[in-house]
Amino acid sequence: MDQFLLVALNGLTLGSIYFLVASGLTLIFGLMRVITMAHGTSYLLGGYIGYSIARASGNWLLGALGAAVAVGLLGLFIHQVLIRRFQDDDLRVALITLGVSLIGTDLMFAAFGGTATQVPIPAEWQTALTLPSGDRYPAIRLIILVLAVVIGVVMWLVINRTRAGSIVRAGVDDSAMTSATGVNVRVVFAVVFVVGSALAAFAGVVGGSLFPLLPGQDGTYLLFSLVVVIVGGMGSIPGAAIGAALVGLVSQFGLVFAPTYATVLTFALMVFVLAFRPQGILGRAV
């Protein structure tokens, strides 16, 4: 297979996982401006829960759904019990969620150990498909790519084309005035937080099906999803998609052509974008 095509596809599939994690973060952090440091924890915990359920039941989809529900509930707890009262105090919210992530890291280490685990995928996905170019490529990676595109389109439609989406955007613009139209904004924000956490957990199951789950990935994925959201533009779903694709491509091409600098290149991308578009590629100027 042509190396360029292979690396590009690998970059896009990696970008798909970044997008799934970052799409949740762009709702929580980009739209609602709640700085959550626990987003990577949602990712890794989701991966581990999905792994446990999928291994016990032999059903990948059940694992993915179970992880999303469980981590969504955890998100509800974090939002309602820990951070709701401090929602306007960015520093406190950041510190509280950082605390959650530190505790989460150790608890997950205690529960799942330090060895790599991988979410079992259905046998029919463990095959290779023939691309139009005649090349063979793993089906699981293409499934993930399609899944990310579908989820991205659905999220965009919900936010931009439905009444619920209007309410979320209005709540972000002016939460008191949104409340004055008869909407309980706290409930809306709680739902957004839960959905964002559930998406991160789902991303964890998807990511854990492709790559091994390891301690420390909570931090890595928090960092990468922050980079994606900042590069793409806060609160923009298409922005997160572009940002995720760019970060995925840059890191894969970096690994091939300049392995030593692969990680640096990702951050160089962020610096470069911010130098020319401080609001991110599709972000609105503040």
Place this chain on the structure above:
Amino acid sequence: MTQPDTVLPGRPETRSSGGLRIEGLDVSYGRVHVLQDVSFEMGSEPVGMVGRNGMGKTTLVKAIAGFLPSSGTIEFEGKSIQGRQPYQITRAGIGYVPQGRRIFPSLTVHEHLTMVGAKKTDRWNVSSVYDLFPRLAERKRNGGGDLSGGEQQMLAIARALLTNPRLVVMDEPSEGLAPAVVDHVSQVLRSVVAEGQSVLLIEQNLRFATELCDRILVMVNGRIAADLPSQVIANDPEVQARYLGVV
């Protein structure tokens, strides 16, 4: 000057008892008391509140709408709404048109109207507010930030009406608008009031207030200093000079 009584005949005689009752209301920013012991009652008649800048009018309506913490009594239709969240106050039947319009920049005109969720059977639904403000129907797909001041004001009023309130509280709807636009908004509001809509209007523009309302409260230094029929204040330069500094 104006004929405030032209709006009277169309209005039903018996309107809800109760209405809004405010008693001993205090609002302070830190140590500064902006409102002290404000009390007034209104039924379903349209009431205007005038007063110079900085007299506490906006503070009062913000307290009513639940945007500011207050102490004292605020009752609507016999139920306390003091200390409630804005959405609870809206659901209790009070619509709010804030100072500065507070249009959502991320939403189109149409999205502003649909997000409120009025039912087709309600008096005010998306199509009936478009009939009330045809200009908004023309600007349906435009973003909230792309509207002129007058259009934003129409949208803010439409948004409040869509909650199908029994009382609309409006904070300076004429502010910053061209005279022709003020006349248009005033005319539309008079038609709404003539239908029986109860209104509490905060205004600096005395003419606007007296055209729409039968009863005018004058606020001076965080207190209600006078409670007059609008004909009296509209036609008495001395009263105007005393309370408003308008000669």
